[in-house]
Amino acid sequence: MRFPRFSFFLLCLFCAILLFAFTLLLTSTAPTDLPAKLASLSLFVLALAMTLEAPLLTRGVQQLGSGANTRDWIRSLLILVFLIFFLMLLERGERLMDFSEDGFHQLRQSSIRFLAQRKFSLTVFAMRNRDAELYGILERFLEVLQTHLPQASVRWIDPSTQPTQARESGIRTLPSILVQGEADTVLIGRSQLFGNMGKTARGRAFYGESALVEAVKSLENSQVVHLLFPELGKGPFLDLSAGGYSQFVQLLKSQGFLPSISETLPSTSEPTLVFLPPRKIPLPLSLELVKRIQSGAKTILFFEPSPHQPLGELSREMEWEYLGFPVVDPLRNAGNELSFLLPHFGSHPIAARLDNHFPVLLPGTSAFLSNSPRAQPILRSSSFSWAENPSGGSKNPVFNPESERKGPLDLALGIGENLVLLADQGFLSNEFLPHPGNQALILNSLYFLSGRLERASAYPKFISERPLQVPEQTRRNWIALILFLLPLSAWCIGGLLSFLRWREQYSSK
Amino acid sequence: MNQFFLLSAHLLRVQISSSGTYYILGAFWLLLAYIFSLSMVQVRQANIIPVFWWAGFSSLFLIPILCLNTYLKGSVDNFFTLQRTLGISTASITLGYFVQRVVLLLLLDSILAIQYGFLVLYGSPDHGLHTCAFLGLLCLQMAYLSVSLFVSSLSKDRILTMMTSVGLLLGLWLLSYANQLFSGILTPLGQILRKGSLYYPFSHFLSGAFYPTELLSLCIWIFFPLWLCSIQGKR
Numbered sequence: 001m002r003f004p005r006f007s008f009f010l011l012c013l014f015c016a017i018l019l020f021a022f023t024l025l026l027t028s029t030a031p032t033d034l035p036a037k038l039a040s041l042s043l044f045v046l047a048l049a050m051t052l053e054a055p056l057l058t059r060g061v062q063q064l065g066s067g068a069n070t071r072d073w074i075r076s077l078l079i080l081v082f083l084i085f086f087l088m089l090l091e092r093g094e095r096l097m098d099f100s101e102d103g104f105h106q107l108r109q110s111s112i113r114f115l116a117q118r119k120f121s122l123t124v125f126a127m128r129n130r131d132a133e134l135y136g137i138l139e140r141f142l143e144v145l146q147t148h149l150p151q152a153s154v155r156w157i158d159p160s161t162q163p164t165q166a167r168e169s170g171i172r173t174l175p176s177i178l179v180q181g182e183a184d185t186v187l188i189g190r191s192q193l194f195g196n197m198g199k200t201a202r203g204r205a206f207y208g209e210s211a212l213v214e215a216v217k218s219l220e221n222s223q224v225v226h227l228l229f230p231e232l233g234k235g236p237f238l239d240l241s242a243g244g245y246s247q248f249v250q251l252l253k254s255q256g257f258l259p260s261i262s263e264t265l266p267s268t269s270e271p272t273l274v275f276l277p278p279r280k281i282p283l284p285l286s287l288e289l290v291k292r293i294q295s296g297a298k299t300i301l302f303f304e305p306s307p308h309q310p311l312g313e314l315s316r317e318m319e320w321e322y323l324g325f326p327v328v329d330p331l332r333n334a335g336n337e338l339s340f341l342l343p344h345f346g347s348h349p350i351a352a353r354l355d356n357h358f359p360v361l362l363p364g365t366s367a368f369l370s371n372s373p374r375a376q377p378i379l380r381s382s383s384f385s386w387a388e389n390p391s392g393g394s395k396n397p398v399f400n401p402e403s404e405r406k407g408p409l410d411l412a413l414g415i416g417e418n419l420v421l422l423a424d425q426g427f428l429s430n431e432f433l434p435h436p437g438n439q440a441l442i443l444n445s446l447y448f449l450s451g452r453l454e455r456a457s458a459y460p461k462f463i464s465e466r467p468l469q470v471p472e473q474t475r476r477n478w479i480a481l482i483l484f485l486l487p488l489s490a491w492c493i494g495g496l497l498s499f500l501r502w503r504e505q506y507s508s509k
Numbered sequence: 510m511n512q513f514f515l516l517s518a519h520l521l522r523v524q525i526s527s528s529g530t531y532y533i534l535g536a537f538w539l540l541l542a543y544i545f546s547l548s549m550v551q552v553r554q555a556n557i558i559p560v561f562w563w564a565g566f567s568s569l570f571l572i573p574i575l576c577l578n579t580y581l582k583g584s585v586d587n588f589f590t591l592q593r594t595l596g597i598s599t600a601s602i603t604l605g606y607f608v609q610r611v612v613l614l615l616l617l618d619s620i621l622a623i624q625y626g627f628l629v630l631y632g633s634p635d636h637g638l639h640t641c642a643f644l645g646l647l648c649l650q651m652a653y654l655s656v657s658l659f660v661s662s663l664s665k666d667r668i669l670t671m672m673t674s675v676g677l678l679l680g681l682w683l684l685s686y687a688n689q690l691f692s693g694i695l696t697p698l699g700q701i702l703r704k705g706s707l708y709y710p711f712s713h714f715l716s717g718a719f720y721p722t723e724l725l726s727l728c729i730w731i732f733f734p735l736w737l738c739s740i741q742g743k744r
Contacts, residue, residue, distance in 0.1 A: 021690060022683055039690035072740045079736070083729050090722045099637035100717030128686070140716065147720075466555040470631035478627050479546045486620065487539040494531030501528065 010049035017042040096144050111213050112148045118216050121153040125166050126175035141208045181219035188215050218256030226272040227261045242431035271298040271449045278306040290314045298418045298449040302425040305366040319372035327367050328397045329385035339364045346377030348414040350444045358437040365424035367409035378412035420445050513601040520609035538620045545624050555632030557624050561642045568650045573674035576657035599742035614650045638717035645714020652730035659734035662741040685709035
């Protein structure tokens with residue numbers, strides 16, 4: 001018996017090591033660099049085996065081509081080289097062909113234009129074996145990004161093989177992207193890329209594009225934003241509860257804004273967000289506010305439904321009226337709750353940047369009336385709505401034409417280029433801010449006031465869910481047809497053909 | 510050209526009248542129907558992309574079996590008869606064998622059309638995504654077929670052919686993970702190897718979006734081994 005050669009054992013060892021490395025790569029959930037080390041080892045073993053078997057390999061190659069014309073093999077080699085060269089040529093600047101109806105893999109032209117004008121580099125911290133699905137989406141997104149922006153450098157780091165770099169960059173979740181600008185860096189974590197759960201009611205959500213645009217914006221932003229909350233001492237402004245505004249402040253910070261919270265009006269002309277209390281505003285503050293707005297300082301006023309008429313003098317001068325009564329809109333209410341409104345978008349440039357797929361949700365809003373040509377509606381209620389007078393006393397609100405104002409009503413107004421009026425504050429609270437539409441409304445308003453509406457918020461992308469509406473019995477019938485009848489009929493035909501052939505052979509004998 | 514069509518028609522007739530074809534058809538349909546049923550019960554979405562994935566993965570083992578006998582004893586006799594008596598070129602014969610098996614693959618994949626019909630009846634599937642996935646699956650299967658035909662033309666040992674084909678196809682599938690295995694200074698090697706993988710472009714087709722070069726690389730995997738196979742046929 002011939003004993004196998006040493007190189008045979010080496011080849012077996014190469015296969016075993018490689019197989020083990022792949023198995024480890026696909027099954028391991030803990031960070032480990034063992035598969036990479038094993039792959040390198042397997043390459044070394046293969047190289048050793050090939051060196052030992054060099055004469056045999058040469059003979060094999062000669063034998064392979066022995067029957068055919070040498071010219072054919074040379075031609076084949078040349079064709080292969082040409083094809084590979086052709087592929088490499090085509091790969092430069094090729095465009096993705098996206099056939100999915102959601103257009104999930106495409107980048108918005110506005111994002112491409114915005115990112116193309118900025119200098120940044122990306123370092124991606126991800127492990128394929130841990131988050132295979134998310135990794136795939138992220139990988140495809142960055143590939144598409146690089147085809148549009150070849151100047152953007154993307155570096156992939158596997159934290160299992162380079163743990164020091166991941167630690168130094170402050171990586172806590174995987175996958176994460178570190179966006180490096182000229183002077184500063186911003187980290188985009190897993191929840192910013194894929195939402196908190198990775199899945200929403202509409203399907204799988206991917207926020208990568210919007211998160212990247214926002215991160216690049218925040219690298220450049222250093223805009224101070226003043227938040228005036230006259231009842232700061234009394235109210236739970238930075239509270240983490242549903243009624244607090246801690247997430248709003250975090251959102252501003254994540255966008256690169258520098259929020260400054262105070263009870264008194266700042267003397268600077270920087271954008272100021274004023275949260276008007278439902279109670280009467282102290283006269284000195286009211287006068288200061290009127291003076292500030294008259295001077296053309298950029299301001300957003302947030303009202304709360306209240307019987308008081310705040311800033312009465314200013315409203316008369318600028319020809320708008322605050323109704324104060326809560327708006328009821330049976331046609332545009334959310335979740336059968338009449339006080340939660342999903343308003344229509346108006347004609348203002350801010351509204352033009354909002355997306356109907358991401359509605360703004362207003363809890364308990366009031367409305368404005370205005371005939372001024374300077375006032376443009378941002379949000380509007382439907383023509384079935386009305387401003388409900390709570391003094392009517394009825395539990396079920398019914399429109400009373402004598403004492404109540406019928407819609408459509410303006411729920412947010414833009415007056416000129418420096419003033420925005422919003423008839424609600426609650427939409428910025430921790431409970432309602434997570435709605436992408438609410439975030440977009442406030443950020444777009446801020447960008448509008450600072451004259452940078454082109455930076456308006458981008459939206460996440462979704463792979464929409466497509467549920468099957470099939471009765472249980474029908475589903476069972478189909479499964480029976482596909483699972484049993486079709487394979488069985490194929491086997492029956494096969495059996496019949498075998499039988500016919502056997503009978504033919506039998507009769508010929 | 511006329512001879513090629515006559516040959517293809519003859520091979521197709523042989524294929525359709527073979528009982529083995531229907532046994533394979535039944536087994537493949539059963540596997541895909543099982544995956545489909547599972548996804549209907551568990552996910553209840555108008556999406557059969559997992560079935561496409563399984564069709565691609567199971568083809569990895571099925572197609573080498575389909576190509577086993579192509580150049581073995583009886584078939585080789587037929588091959589020489591065709592080549593010498595009728596004067597059909599080796600390229601036409603190789604292409605004829607290829608077309609014969611592609612038709613069988615289309616028959617195998619026809620179960621996907623039935624499943625898709627179910628989705629259209631009771632839901633609103635993403636037509637673009639599924640068309641793209643089907644194109645990817647067909648290209649992958651044709652690439653497998655081409656590689657398997659080439660391997661079977663190299664050897665007359667049935668076991669060796671089977672093992673080599675499956676090993677090669679499995680290796681070409683796993684190459685898509687090469688960039689994960691090779692890091693540091695070996696990163697470019699990992700990236701080049703991944704570009705040569707068959708699964709890498711297929712996975713992109715399954716997501717509904719691909720680059721033209723990915724389609725082209727699959728086409729190279731289809732036509733280049735066929736070309737080599739026809740050269741090898743001259744021996």
